[in-house]
Amino acid sequence: MTAASPSLRERVRTQLADLKMPGALEALDEILRQLDGGQLPPAAAIESLLGAQIRLRNDRRLLAAMRSSRLPAVKTLRDFDFAFQPSIKREQIDSLHTLGFVERKENVVLLGPPGVGKTHLAISLAVAAAQYGRRVYYGTLADLITSLEEAQQAGRLTQRLKTLIFPALLVVDEIGYLPISRTGAMLFFQLMSRRYETGSTILTSNKSFEEWGEVFGDEVMASALIDRLVHHCHIVNIRGNSYRMRQHRELAALLQTGPEPPAPRRPSKEARSR
Ligand SMILES: Nc1ncnc2c1ncn2[C@@H]1O[C@H](COP(=O)(O)OP(=O)(O)O)[C@@H](O)[C@H]1O
Ligand SMILES: [Mg+2]
Known part of the structure; x- marks a missing residue:
């Protein structure tokens, strides 16, 4: 049949x-x-x-x-090695990937030293949200601030803010790597205040919250920012080794062992006949 x-x-x-x-x-x-x-x-x-x-x-x-999102790469949960980073609670990351936090307009803050997978996890959450049909936007803090400053100078700040407020999920990567000007910090604060309870934001930083005053050059503004952020927030604190360094170490170990020994040569015809 x-x-x-x-x-x-x-x-x-x-x-x-x-x-x-x-x-x-x-x-x-x-x-x-x-x-x-x-x-x-x-x-x-x-x-x-x-x-x-x-x-x-x-x-x-x-x-x-x-x-449209400016995501720098596609990173997924599938290629994240949890065994390498035992301080990460897998259930927390899995549960974030069900995207309830985006629906509830909650934030995610990924904290930890360089190379531990903060950007990887931020992107994999953004990719999941994009696949789910939500609008996503990615930028490093430095890039987002530069774009806001340029827009302000060109008299287009309102439009630029709209573009960054509109996405259901905004990723602000690399807080703490580069110094920020006072105007830059104020523009970012304005953006985050507007996004507060209207959309989700994922932030990554190599600096603890206590050091954000220094990063933003203003203790009062930084604590007001953190206050809004952590009101509805999932914090992922990663303590561990750099995955990049692991790759370097593996390469170094490979180089240390030297080139492969030459393959045994086939004996010549004469030698075999002897
Ligand atoms: N646990 C992991 N499993 C697989 N790849 C990882 C892991 N952690 C980091 N990586 C990879 O290592 C590189 C550095 O990670 P990244 O997320 O950029 O670190 P961070 O943003 O914390 O500095 C990236 O290519 C990332 O995909
Ligand atoms: Mg990073």
């Missing part, structure tokens, strides 16, 4: 085309083949068909989001 007669197949094909479901359309033949072969129960076939379309939609969303 076959699952679908040729004319039924054709009608399903037409329906999928009509509904603009190219992912499901492409998967249809293979799913019907498995259904016919008894490898796939009917309910699972429906799930597979819809799953194929959802995957294509998510890939397309991600591609579009990568263009």
Whole structure:
């Protein structure tokens, strides 16, 4: 018995085309083949068909989001090695990836020394949100502040602020690496005040909250910023070694062992005949 007669197949094909479901359309033949072969129960076939379309939609969303969000790379939870960073609670990171914090407009602050995976995790959360169809924007603190300062000088501050307030998720990476001017700090404070309870922000820093006064050049403003941030906030404190250094160490160890010994040479014809 076959699952679908040729004319039924054709009608399903037409329906999928009509509904603009190219992912499901492409998967249809293979799913019907498995259904016919008894490898796939009917309910699972429906799930597979819809799953194929959802995957294509998510890939397309991600591609579009990568263009508009300025994300510097695609990093995912799948390529994050939790064994290397035992101070990270896996359940906390997994639970953040279900994106409830974006719905609830809560913040995430990733703290820790360089190379421990702060940017990786911030990006993987942003990628998950983009795949889920939420608007995402990424910038380092220095880049975001420069863009705000430039906009202010050009009389376009309101528009620039709108662009940065609008996304459901904003990533502010690398707080603490570069010194910030007083105007820069005030513009950033303005941005964060406007985002407060209207959208989620992920911030990463190699400096503890106590040092943010120094980073922003103003203790009072920094504590007002932290106060708003931590009101609805998930803090991920990473204490551990740099993953970059691990890669360097592995390379150094490889170089130390020297080049591979030469392969044993095949004895010459004369030697073999001897
Ligand atoms: N635990 C990990 N598993 C896999 N890759 C990691 C891990 N931690 C960091 N990396 C990788 O190491 C590099 C440095 O990590 P990054 O997130 O930029 O560190 P940070 O932002 O804390 O300085 C990146 O290429 C990142 O993908
Ligand atoms: Mg980083």
